[in-house]
Amino acid sequence: MLEVRDLSAAYGGPDVLSSVTLEVKAGETVAVLGANTAGKTTLLRSISGLVPKARGTIVFEGAALLGRAAHTIPGLGIGHVPEGRHVFPRMTTLDNLMMGAFGHRSARDIPERVERVFALFPRLKERQSQMAGSMSGGEQQMVSIGRALMGQPKLLLLDEPSHGLAPIVVDELHAAIGEINRQGVSVLLVEQNAMLALSVAHRGYVLEAGHVVLSGTAQALSDDPGVRRAYLGV
Numbered sequence: 001m002l003e004v005r006d007l008s009a010a011y012g013g014p015d016v017l018s019s020v021t022l023e024v025k026a027g028e029t030v031a032v033l034g035a036n037t038a039g040k041t042t043l044l045r046s047i048s049g050l051v052p053k054a055r056g057t058i059v060f061e062g063a064a065l066l067g068r069a070a071h072t073i074p075g076l077g078i079g080h081v082p083e084g085r086h087v088f089p090r091m092t093t094l095d096n097l098m099m100g101a102f103g104h105r106s107a108r109d110i111p112e113r114v115e116r117v118f119a120l121f122p123r124l125k126e127r128q129s130q131m132a133g134s135m136s137g138g139e140q141q142m143v144s145i146g147r148a149l150m151g152q153p154k155l156l157l158l159d160e161p162s163h164g165l166a167p168i169v170v171d172e173l174h175a176a177i178g179e180i181n182r183q184g185v186s187v188l189l190v191e192q193n194a195m196l197a198l199s200v201a202h203r204g205y206v207l208e209a210g211h212v213v214l215s216g217t218a219q220a221l222s223d224d225p226g227v228r229r230a231y232l233g234v
């Protein structure tokens with residue numbers, strides 16, 4: 001579904017991604033693990049057309065992505081949940097969700113899409129009239145994921161969804177990511193929380209200083225002594 005080949009990226013200085021090659025098959029959840037500054041966010045931003053100096057090849061369902069304007073990428077079926085959530089703080093939960101369907105305004109099934117998000121995150125239904133900026137961090141993460149789902153993506157890019165959240169909320173999000181994938185959406189999940197990522201992913205890649213240094217099934221990565229030492233703290 002998604003093929004990234006020899007992707008390098010920079011912001012004007014040295015490359016922060018070097019010859020990264022990875023793929024996501026239809027139906028998969030793929031995790032990218034890595035410490036701070038490994039380049040995880042840059043990888044997702046490159047896929048979404050937000051890194052002008054990205055070089056290499058990114059193909060999604062046969063369409064080459066590099067060089068396309070960022071605003072055209074969601075229309076191809078890619079939803080992006082950015083690091084830090086970026087909800088619209090002075091808009092209600094419901095209006096935030098509606099923004100995710102902005103490019104689909106003539107679609108007839110918008111109410112059903114909202115109901116599907118509410119089924120996944122019942123708390124958002126209860127708080128649909130609340131300003132998103134006054135929601136808890138976990139609730140804002142749900143809004144951000146729900147907003148991306150309103151565009152009916154085939155592939156969801158998730159950037160550190162567990163960052164800064166209490167363990168109980170992380171468990172809830174973890175369950176939701178599994179459910180989203182079971183509903184047929186492929187997921188590319190970037191996480192510092194390797195435990196969480198490997199527990200929901202089918203496969204994974206380890207990114208270090210802009211290079212893919214290891215890849216394998218989630219089980220193989222969980223069993224790898226280097227991964228266990230560096231990322232699982234065992």
Ligand code: ATP
Nearest residue numbers: 011016034035036037038039040041042043083192
């Ligand atoms: P984190 O988990 O801390 O978000 P990350 O693995 O997602 O880290 P990136 O955010 O992709 O890493 O950053 C990779 C490198 O690129 C870092 O050295 C960072 O300082 C640099 N970088 C990221 N964004 C920019 C930018 N807009 N301008 C210049 N340098 C940037």
